[in-house]
Amino acid sequence: MRKSARIAALATVGLLAAGSLTACADEAASTSGKGGGKGEKVKIMVGGLDKVIYLPAMLTQQLGYFDAEGLDVELLSEPAGVQAETALVAGQVQGTVGFYDHTLDLQTKGKHVESVVQFSHAPGEVEIVSNKVAKDITSPKDFKGRKLGVTGLGSSTDFLTKYLAVKNGVQVSEFSPVAVGAGPTFLSALEKGSIDAGMTTDPTVAMALEKKIGKVLVDMRTPEGSQEALGGPYPSSSLYMQTDWVNGHKDTVQKLANAFVKTLKWMSTHSADEIAAKMPADYSQGDKKxxxxxxxxxxPMFTEDGVMPENGPETVEKVLKAFNPNIKNATIDLGKTFTTEFVEKAAG
Known part of the structure; x- marks a missing residue:
């Protein structure tokens, strides 16, 4: 669902030499963009602008909070978080709205990025099983030999799928991950049998249930669901940025944090109908209800203050170490994967 309204797209980019990253980001920050050059220019890549798990990005723009902070924010979109991560590391954008777990994965590759605003304390992800095989797949224990949909290989849906399998006795080599994106491509794959089950988010989940082509197998949209499936809070959606850029542009990062924390507080005091009404009209795909x-x-997945949940990083590390050999054999400095400096000032 929500196939539409890609604000912009980047061409596939290769990783640039570390010494050039900050220079590229600085150049991008100084160019005028869609806002007509008003305010300080910042580009943020979102791993799917129309996904509900990343809703604070567009909602902040719709509420005018970026403008109020004197920022000219250009939101761009890639269908999977791993592609948004690549754009950040390549210096094409100053920030990424994506899953926090990428900060750990990147640290093992010598890339230092950190979450500066934590939108969530649960993944917001749902494992949907096709109605055609629902009798045969009643838990992740039944993943063996199955084709399992993920947004992209190396994405957070890929990470979480592998963890659920390994946790339930199925080795990563015993099932086939299939990159199917989200929205209509996911729904088509599920309907046609290209995948037996898959991990996705709302509103794709809502559409699959409405079309009666799938059933919920694992629901991680709430802290309780995260606890049951993953053993603790799982910080996911966040604004993460290159550490060097954060340290060199603290005023800009503070303005971004101010805007996003305002949005999270606004969300905590408004209904889903009121939030939906603020979003671009085409996000509802003709079905506002x-x-x-x-x-x-x-x-329920969203925080109210942008602060990293207690023990959240440890849960993420545990999940990644269960199946990712790079992280399993690496020493991760969790303190360098996030900062609460900016959200604490925003709250104050």
């Missing part, structure tokens, strides 16, 4: 319902189902 279904879109509001999708937002309501996902709202």
């Amino acid at each position: 279904l879109y509001a319902s999708a937002i309501e189902s996902t709202l």
Whole structure:
């Protein structure tokens, strides 16, 4: 669902030499963009602008909070978080709205990025199983030999799928991950049998249920669901940025944090219908009721203050170490994967 309205797209970019990253980001920050050059220019890549799990990005723009901070923010979109991560590391954008777990993965590769605003304390993800095989797949224990949909290989849906499998006795080599994106491509794959099950978010979840092509197998849209599936809070959606850029542009980062924390507080005091009404009209794909319902189902995942949940980083590390050999054999400095400096000032 929500196939539409890509604000912009970047061409596939290769990783640039570390010494050139900050220079590229600085150049991008100084160019005028869609806002007509008013305010300080910042480019943020989102791993799917129309996904409810990343809703604070567009909502902040819709509420005018970026403008109020004197920022000219250009939101761009890639269908999977791993592609948004690549754009950040390549210096094409100053920030990424994506899953926090990428900060750990990147640290093992010598890339230092950190979450500066933590939108969530649960993944917001749902494992949907096709109605055609629902009798045969009743838990992740039944993943063996199956084709499992993920947004992209190396994405957070890929990470979480592998963890659920390994946790339930199925080795990573015993199932086939299939990159199917989200929205209509995911729904088509599920309907046609290209995948037996898959991990996705709202409103794709709501649409799959409405079309009666799938059933919920694992629901991680709430802190309780995260606890049951993953053993603790799982910080996911966040604004993460290159550490060097953060340290060199603290005023800009503070303005971004101010805007996002305002949005999270606004969300905590407004209904799903009120939030849906603020979003671009085409995000509802002609069904406002279904879109509001999708937002309501996902709202429990969001924080109210942008602060990293206690023990959240440890849960993420545990999940990644279960299947990722790079992280399993690496020493991760969790303190360098996030900062609360800016959200604490924003709250104050």
